[in-house]
Amino acid sequence: MDFYIFSDEYFMEEAIKEAKAAEEEGEVPIGAVVVWKKKIIARSHNMTERLNDVTAHAEMLAITAATNYIGGKYLKGCTLYVTIEPCPMCASALAWAQLGKIVFGAHDPKHGYSLISSSLLHPQTVITSGIREKECASIMSEFFKKRRI
């Protein structure tokens, strides 16, 4: 599959690679990248098992890595690409970081922030969803299907 470079699909492909890396490690397969000035400045995936830490979601690790790169606490000029809709913890963290834009693949029907309130996000953050939705959702559903066997 080819994508126009710097398109949402292009960067979501990088987040999907992270989700697949998580899957190989036995982690819930959610991946994220942070883009600044058309450049990926942070890559991450869920590490709750490896770090033994429920807060080690892809988005939380991405925020920390991106702010380390930029050297400031805020990410106003950045876009986060994440394969699955952020949970309320991550949505609120993204609000504290004042993310410029969030692009997510598939909605999370169990833990998505939108189940609680869209006001968890920063009012100036632009949201796009549905980018490579089926593939992002499928990585998750296949993972949990295998674990139930």
Added chain:
Amino acid sequence: MDFYIFSDEYFMEEAIKEAKAAEEEGEVPIGAVVVWKKKIIARSHNMTERLNDVTAHAEMLAITAATNYIGGKYLKGCTLYVTIEPCPMCASALAWAQLGKIVFGAHDPKHGYSLISSSLLHPQTVITSGIREKECASIMSEFFKKRRI
């Protein structure tokens, strides 16, 4: 001021010491301790400035430290004492950690989780508030008053 040992007031005093340590470091003065089997297993305070990380709230650091101590990802048998009502990010993180009990000092009229929804917390988490409320609130209001001068 004397407190009966192992009372909520006693452990909140320890959280207040953490809040004051934060204040001395120029951090937003919020402190927390995690108690397990009547023992403090984690102490923390806001470190967003030092770590240059908006996610470095006292509660987030306390969860990570407490799970490191326990060696498990969940804190069902633990109580978190925190001087100020958790924000939505921290409330959701405490839900993921399945905290047994949360005791907070003063409500946060700007950023408290209860402004969004009490369902951000885990349904089985017991909540107590108002422990040493005035002192906890005063540490915050004095801090911001000084910064506005």
